[in-house]
Amino acid sequence: MQPIRLLGPAILVAGVLLTLAGILLTFLGFFATFLFWPGHPVGTIAPEGAAPAAQDPSGPAPPRRWGGVVFLGPFPIVFGSDPKMTRTMLFVGILLFVALLALTLFALLA
Numbered sequence: 001m002q003p004i005r006l007l008g009p010a011i012l013v014a015g016v017l018l019t020l021a022g023i024l025l026t027f028l029g030f031f032a033t034f035l036f037w038p039g040h041p042v043g044t045i046a047p048e049g050a051a052p053a054a055q056d057p058s059g060p061a062p063p064r065r066w067g068g069v070v071f072l073g074p075f076p077i078v079f080g081s082d083p084k085m086t087r088t089m090l091f092v093g094i095l096l097f098v099a100l101l102a103l104t105l106f107a108l109l110a
Helices: 002-036 083-110
Strands: 067-071 075-080
Touching: 067 083, 075 083
Parallel strands: none
Antiparallel strands: 067 075
């Protein structure tokens, strides 16, 4: 029984060391990302002496639209770049809320 008793502290020490190693590797990963992140988009630098690229004849690119849904508990918080996108995200949030409610009720009744 003695070897089994001594195993407990060894597992505890290994768990603490692995936890600290995971935290350290996470911080090193963030640091390496910021250190080695390219300062310009890859493949967009023209060689020296090259003429600038011509404009697209179809006109300027349309503005980008974005939006999102964040759930705080059961309540969706929606945001977007314009009212139409915000309404779309509101619909997505309500849809997800109803799906979560249905799955919860299904799990409780099963």
